[in-house]
Amino acid sequence: MDKNLSSKYMVCLVTSIILNILAIINVYVGDGWDLSWTKRAATEAEAVAAIYCSGHGRAYMDGLVLDGNLPVCECNSCYGGPDCSQFNPTCIADADGGDPYFLEPFWMQNAASSALVVAGWHRMGYTYHDKSFISAELERHIRKLHAIVGNAVTDGRRILFGAGSSQLLIAAVYALSPVNSSSPAARVVVSTPYYQLYKMQAEVFNSVEFKWAMVKDRAVYERMVQYMQINTMGVSRDSQLRTLKLLRVVLEREARDLFDFGYKTMSSRWETLSKTISMSKRFSLQEIRPENCTYFDRIREASPGYAWLKCERNEEKNCYRVLKAGNITGRAGKVFGAEDRYVRLSLLRSQDDFDVMLHHLNKLVLEEGGSKTM
Ligand SMILES: *[C@@H]1O[C@H](CO)[C@@H](O)[C@H](O)[C@H]1NC(C)=O
Ligand SMILES: *[C@@H]1O[C@H](CO)[C@@H](O)[C@H](O)[C@H]1NC(C)=O
């Protein structure tokens, strides 16, 4: 009898211990952190991300809501319809500027590690805890990235953030201009160069919202900071938070994943484009030899972001117009101080933009063959 009772107690004890262990595992290890206030936001974010746009568009949390309560698909160029499934083969291919959409597949592959929850009360003050306008943690990550890539000296230099490079460039102009505003040099600084900076910003960096600059001279740095404080009180705290989150993903495995992705995407585009142009007598591309890449530390084939195209026919002196007639918008050579016989085509865009451009180029090249046999 005694034995029976004690074994019953034993069973109870063991069961209780097991249940406790299971509960602990569930709380600390399982995917069951009992989320409270982020659950709704996460559900919302995933519901919007799951909206089907045929792979040729995307719905965003802050997109237009027409009927129902979900935002509509925003279609890539040349695609239309409610789910972006209608392709318009005669539309204009935009190969003018570059944009970061070519990296979109990378971020979708890293959806879980790059997603961010921002609390409504995230950093409501004007400064960080150390009274600065920039996140010290973000600065640390930026230095780490440069150290890995090896493309900038960061030791002994101060880092300044800006909402796009034009803000940084204007801050630099402000910092370098004479202190005496009555001197004629200052007037020049605020007129012509301003326009040129603006132009440069519009042309080169038109879609980058977060940039940083390395500044060596302390006095220049201080004046740039002063400008940024007057101008926008630094960069939005939300932008800094998001940049930090994305940089953490980039820095995993010494940034291999991102740079592998970038290299593969761009080199395959270059190869495809080169193949098409090699069949043409009307157009040619600049030759780019393989080079020793300091990051990968080996010789690699070219993977340029832009193609420099030449119209070879004597009578076709304006290559921009030739392409325009074929529904491709490039950027005329004269913008870069070259002849108009050249056009720059941007390869740094979404896959759809690239595919449409290639579609139109193929058509032009095929027509060449046709007209020769006629
Ligand atoms: C170019 O665009 C125009 C206007 O959209 C269209 O009518 C024409 O068919 C297009 N041409 C080509 C070759 O796609
Ligand atoms: C500004 O100009 C005045 C006279 O033109 C001069 O006395 C003063 O030193 C200048 N200040 C600086 C900082 O250059």
Ligand SMILES: *[C@@H]1O[C@H](CO)[C@@H](O)[C@H](O)[C@H]1NC(C)=O
């Ligand atoms: C490429 O450059 C690195 C230094 O940046 C050097 O160590 C390496 O030997 C070079 N590789 C080739 C194949 O030239």
